[in-house]
Amino acid sequence: MRGFDPGSRTFVRAHGTTVFDASGRGFFDATSSIWTILHGHARPEIIAALAEQAATLDHSTLLGATHPAAEELADRLCGLAAMDYAFFSSDGASAVEVAAKMALRYWAVNGQPQRTRFVRLDASYHGDTAAAMSFSDIAVFKDHYASLTFETFAYDASRELLERDDIAAVIVEPLIQAAAGMRYVPHSAYTALESMVPLLIVDEIATGFGRTGTMFAHEQLAVRPDLLCVGKGLSGGVVALSATLASQRIYDAFLADYHEMRQLFHGHSFAGNPIACAAALASLDIFATDATLAAAQRLSLAISRNAELLRTHRGVREIRVVGTMCGIEIRSQLIDASNAQSAGWRIADALYERGHFTRPIGDVIQLVPPLVTRDDEIDRFFTDVLAVLEDVCI
Ligand SMILES: Cc1ncc(COP(=O)(O)O)c(C=O)c1O
Known part of the structure; x- marks a missing residue:
């Protein structure tokens, strides 16, 4: 796929909720490496x-x-x-x-x-x-x-x-x-x-x-x-x-x-x-x-609480949360996609710049974090989604 820059998403190490690139920079693994990692990397x-x-x-x-x-x-x-x-x-x-x-x-x-x-x-x-x-x-x-x-x-x-x-x-x-x-x-x-x-x-x-x-x-x-x-x-x-x-x-x-x-x-x-x-x-x-199921329920509350705050943003069409699985559907017609492949990728790229690794599914930004994710990591993810939306909404 032309336009994909492997240099920007090459990970050499992972620990907990973070994947690291060759320069040592860490990124929050917001999709649990596509819904796989449960208890954090390198347990x-x-x-x-x-x-x-x-x-x-x-x-x-x-x-x-x-x-x-x-x-x-x-x-x-x-x-x-x-x-x-x-x-x-x-x-x-x-x-x-x-x-x-x-x-x-x-x-x-x-x-x-x-x-x-x-x-x-x-x-x-x-x-x-x-x-x-x-x-x-x-x-x-x-x-x-x-x-x-x-x-x-x-x-x-x-x-x-x-x-x-x-x-x-x-x-x-x-x-x-x-x-x-x-x-x-x-x-x-x-x-x-x-x-x-x-x-x-x-x-x-x-x-x-x-x-x-x-x-x-x-x-x-x-x-x-x-x-x-x-x-x-x-x-x-x-x-x-x-x-x-x-x-x-x-x-x-x-x-x-x-x-x-x-x-x-x-x-x-x-x-x-x-x-x-x-x-x-x-x-x-x-x-x-770890009492993982109780942790998942707490994580779900942190995600829902943050989702509520973002729900009314004009750039957001709908936010769906089931447990720890969350999709933020954006209004792509309101997003300045600039040089990105799509509005979804524009947001995913901007989140990457801010230290979060996720990928869009069409117009949906996904958050499916490892079940050990702390509340402050969730708060930071949503704070950055909000900041990015403010930046890219026309
Ligand atoms: C509901 C569901 N079923 C099946 C699969 C396929 O699993 P795999 O990618 O391990 O082949 C996926 C992958 O995302 C999935 O989400």
């Missing part, structure tokens, strides 16, 4: 767990084998999420692909092979691989790849769609759609899914692990997932690890004697890598030692 407990695991069992496949870190993590995740089994992958998109395959096979072996279609929310985003793209509804991510994707239906909360006999599953992001610019999904949109749905896939890749104030966002709804995708913050956000958590009935669909070939033929080389699992176990321990 000693996670580093120690990574190092110890690397020295003990660095890698060992989960294809036809297992290891203690994956076993323990599967148990703990299932306990936390009230699910029954965990299938590990690396990136979030892979966890979504796996959920799709599990849903298809579930119906095939249960005598309803015609259930092959999927339903998704408007403005959805589930990743950049083929099925995940098909489940997504954001033009820039999928429009050029029609030959790689398949048709999915937009969920309109109507029973008619959910009652069709060719629907395999409905996939949803709970409460908030991060990639759509921190878009709210009203609670009422999920009501029909409490009972009607053939299978429900809940994608908690962005929202999981405390970001919305509860461990998983769907705890704030009355839905019960059959499949639950997690990633990003699963390892504390420091190494690639994702999981598709499944309920007993999904697992049972794949359980048969060898010659029946019902097992799930899907596996990534680094799925459930022991080092990644060890990081995830250390991250889950930190939830207890």
Whole structure:
């Protein structure tokens, strides 16, 4: 992309809520490095767990084998999420692909092979691989790849769609759609899914692990997932690890004697890598030692308090906050974009000058900070957003 200056965003070190460039200048990591880092960068407990695991069992496949870190993590995740089994992958998109395959096979072996279609929310985003793209509804991510994707239906909360006999599953992001610019999904949109749905896939890749104030966002709804995708913050956000958590009935669909070939033929080389699992176990321990969920709720209050003050600014169209996830939608027509790529980038660039690293999603400036962020860091971010808006508003 012409106009991108790699010199201005090359980070060589990170600590806590700060990423540092080669000159030693620190920047507030306002997006948690795209919604991954939970407990701050370079947490000693996670580093120690990574190092110890690397020295003990660095890698060992989960294809036809297992290891203690994956076993323990599967148990703990299932306990936390009230699910029954965990299938590990690396990136979030892979966890979504796996959920799709599990849903298809579930119906095939249960005598309803015609259930092959999927339903998704408007403005959805589930990743950049083929099925995940098909489940997504954001033009820039999928429009050029029609030959790689398949048709999915937009969920309109109507029973008619959910009652069709060719629907395999409905996939949803709970409460908030991060990639759509921190878009709210009203609670009422999920009501029909409490009972009607053939299978429900809940994608908690962005929202999981405390970001919305509860461990998983769907705890704030009355839905019960059959499949639950997690990633990003699963390892504390420091190494690639994702999981598709499944309920007993999904697992049972794949359980048969060898010659029946019902097992799930899907596996990534680094799925459930022991080092990644060890990081995830250390991250889950930190939830207890740091009281991370209480910290997330306090952080949410600090964000909401600041958001209230900015809400009436003429350069702001809307501010959306769910827990610790915040999107500030600007009125781009009122912004002097000067030499920047867009109004959003003009503001992100100006914030960078002031020591904050964020990136716009269209006209939305995002703030999704690490859960250890202090109130004064939030205050400073908003003070600087206000100062920047004052500067660039025409
Ligand atoms: C809700 C959601 N699902 C899936 C993904 C894809 O995850 P990954 O980028 O790890 O493949 C993302 C990434 O932003 C996401 O926000």
